[in-house]
Amino acid sequence: MKKHIVVIAGDGIGQEVTAVGKQVLDAIAKKYDHEFTYDTALIGHEAIEATGNPIPDETITKSKASDAILFGAVGHPKYDNDPSAKVRPEQGLLGIRKALGLYANLRPIKLFDELLSASSIKPEILKGADILFFRELTGDVYFGERGRKDDGDTAFDTMIYSRYEVERIVIKAFDAAMTRRRKLCSVDKANVLESSRLWREVVQEIAPRYPEVEVEHQFVDAAAMLLIKDPKRFDVVVTGNLFGDILTDEASQIAGSMGMLASASVGDTTGLYEPIHGSAHDITGKGVANPLASVLSVALMLDISFGMKEEANAVVDAVDSVLKAGFRTRDIADATTASDKI
């Protein structure tokens, strides 16, 4: 098959890990006789430096014209510590998610057996845990109105969801549950938030269409606790953009390290594949970043965007072999001495 892939490496370790992801794509093309062509595009801090815009039009145009996007990371400490910055690297990531309508972010959380002891959580709690998160990605407080009032002394953001936004992600999550253990946990804060009450209403309305799926609702605070206490109780988890951001980073500890976690952002058009870790400037250029999240993002791309199941499995098997052979980056070397960032 012929496929055209846009590589958007972005900031910090995004460059290093994406380079490895691309090598894996090349190896797959060679082995399975596919033809992968590539283009590159700018995003984030890198794009601001080059063009003043965290998400140049060209990046969107190239992305839309591609069959899939291999994404790195965005972010820079310079902006983090300047609360008044008007232009930020993160606008690049949020902008491309919105422009391409990538409303469903799939984050599979699964521990490679070889890494059982790399986590800070006990192996007997982790063994067998296998969670698929569906994080809504183009709504919520990420995209609601925000601003200042009272001469800048009051700041607000708007959490907002419309019915159709909830429906489309919830349906994707139910469909996935049908192919797995048929359990769906919807996470909200419906005891306080109106947007969560709409979320819960929609889940309740759709549930009868999937009588074989066992549905539970958890408040986000309880879910944050249960993920660590008993990760095996979860199969598919569906939640909003903000709660999904927090819970999936937390859940990275189930997989041993953020450096192991891939994600797929899909919608109605081109899919985008990215590690869930960020730009990690503290370790950039040191050659210690774990590239496996990017490699596993490539596996998701092969599977979801290209329908290449066998190729995808080959990539996952390769990761497994590398771990079995004892190769480790320091984030997965040992739970008690590992660096806290990747």
Place this chain on the structure above:
Amino acid sequence: MKKHIVVIAGDGIGQEVTAVGKQVLDAIAKKYDHEFTYDTALIGHEAIEATGNPIPDETITKSKASDAILFGAVGHPKYDNDPSAKVRPEQGLLGIRKALGLYANLRPIKLFDELLSASSIKPEILKGADILFFRELTGDVYFGERGRKDDGDTAFDTMIYSRYEVERIVIKAFDAAMTRRRKLCSVDKANVLESSRLWREVVQEIAPRYPEVEVEHQFVDAAAMLLIKDPKRFDVVVTGNLFGDILTDEASQIAGSMGMLASASVGDTTGLYEPIHGSAHDITGKGVANPLASVLSVALMLDISFGMKEEANAVVDAVDSVLKAGFRTRDIADATTASDKI
């Protein structure tokens, strides 16, 4: 000393655990020759059933007139699964926090040595962890404007903070850090949210007044990860209402169980002391609820509201002895078989 305490037991296991907390108050009064008088008041589902109002005026009046409040829990599954309910038990809890100006919620997270193996996290990761959370409690998306638009098909909530609200909680957190290991971690999502940018601005402004305190900023997603990966890196953590809700429930796993965690809600007037666990209707009336969070809430009351350090320590020592003697509720019995709720 003479002290007048209002007991607001509320819903579910709130009744059971608060009864034990009160016994401990009685024992302290006897042993240390204090005179504690009590009154009771209604809240939550219990109050709705009796008066139609989750927070009757009388509850507020009695609370304001007291020296401290011993609080149980609110909540009922009936409302959780009815997204259209207009009156909810939680309005009682939010209402009393607001009415009494309880803007600072202190949640100490510390593991009793005896419970090292009760957690799902590895003992070597936990040993020595000692975190004091300051959760802002009367602002944020809990109290911003919320509602529906588009014939009910769009729902919104407003995250909102004003400078003075951030200042007063941040100052309390810095003051506490000065009496501890002099480290403060402020948690926000300033790379996306305007309210978080105001939050970070204020922390940056106040920091120079405390040159001895080492300040770090973490995004909430990273914080959720680091709490599990390396809890020992934290000393005092300060954050907004919603992030504090999520992170402290998650952090309960550091202390072995939610059933062990007490909290103090303080502001300019009467302090309120409550377990961080909820009403837990699934175990209500079975005699299995862990009363230690209520007992430890009593210790916080003695210390913070009454200035009775010795008495407070006696309560904590008593909890330690009970654990050393091998007594356990099932939530702290064994990490792999424990119930997932209390």
